[in-house]
Amino acid sequence: MYKIVLIRHGITSWATRFTGWTDVDVIPEGIEETKKYGKRLKEMGYSFDLAYTSYLKRAVRTLWTVLDEMDLLWIPLIKDWHMNERYYGALQGLNKAEVAQKYGEEQVNIWRRSYDVAPPKLGLSDPRHPSNDKKYKDIDPAILPTGESLKDTIERFLPYWKETVEPEIKKGKSIIVSLHSNTLRALIMYLDNLNKDEIMKVNVPYCIPLVYELGEDLKAKKHYYLVPDEEVARVIESIKNQAKSAIK
Numbered sequence: 001m002y003k004i005v006l007i008r009h010g011i012t013s014w015a016t017r018f019t020g021w022t023d024v025d026v027i028p029e030g031i032e033e034t035k036k037y038g039k040r041l042k043e044m045g046y047s048f049d050l051a052y053t054s055y056l057k058r059a060v061r062t063l064w065t066v067l068d069e070m071d072l073l074w075i076p077l078i079k080d081w082h083m084n085e086r087y088y089g090a091l092q093g094l095n096k097a098e099v100a101q102k103y104g105e106e107q108v109n110i111w112r113r114s115y116d117v118a119p120p121k122l123g124l125s126d127p128r129h130p131s132n133d134k135k136y137k138d139i140d141p142a143i144l145p146t147g148e149s150l151k152d153t154i155e156r157f158l159p160y161w162k163e164t165v166e167p168e169i170k171k172g173k174s175i176i177v178s179l180h181s182n183t184l185r186a187l188i189m190y191l192d193n194l195n196k197d198e199i200m201k202v203n204v205p206y207c208i209p210l211v212y213e214l215g216e217d218l219k220a221k222k223h224y225y226l227v228p229d230e231e232v233a234r235v236i237e238s239i240k241n242q243a244k245s246a247i248k
Helices: 028-043 057-069 096-103 105-113 150-170 181-191 229-246
Strands: 002-008 050-053 077-079 175-179 210-214 220-225
Touching: 002 028, 002 057, 002 150, 002 181, 028 057, 050 057, 057 077, 057 175, 096 105, 150 175, 150 181, 175 181, 181 210, 220 229
Parallel strands: 002 175, 050 077, 050 175
Antiparallel strands: 002 210, 210 220
16 A cells, blocks of 8 residues: 655635736745644654655745655655646636626636636737746747646646656655645546546645555545544635635
């Protein structure tokens, strides 16, 4: 049996905006919450050989904070853009309420929660296009996303996971991964063998460690959070309320 730990980044100040690849940081409240869970991992005897995250600082900062609390800043940390959040295309950086006023709340909910409907795409000339960000300067613009559904995000993320992370798991490495709502949902869908309707009901709380125990086929035998169910439910409900208030 193998075991991995997944963490969603801490809360940012952009709950009312479509964040996507916009590189916003974790707010102090999110850092303090993350420290608490980093300490819990250490107290429960967890340790790691290898860490993975995206290019986005909110995920990187969350991972640094956890590893610092565990005195594990020295372990290898691998960043890759394939692990970035879903790319929201022309909605990137926009206020959700303003988008709802323009397109209607029903359309916004379709873009946010449907499996295979992508938001309007960005053109190469748009300053928000990822090719205009120095983080992606060495990547062919033709393969960078311009607007993704969850299905698109899965198709970007999963090949990287299978080709890069799974071989390390099979070597027996103890791995921690700091990701985003949609890349975590992509991974959960794969590990738990969920269908497209089931995954749309999955919400992931900020910075609470989620442990997966995997079989020899690297599919989930079981998973659990390292806190009581009530605490998980409270954080998930707060996220749902943020989303509701953002588009009213």
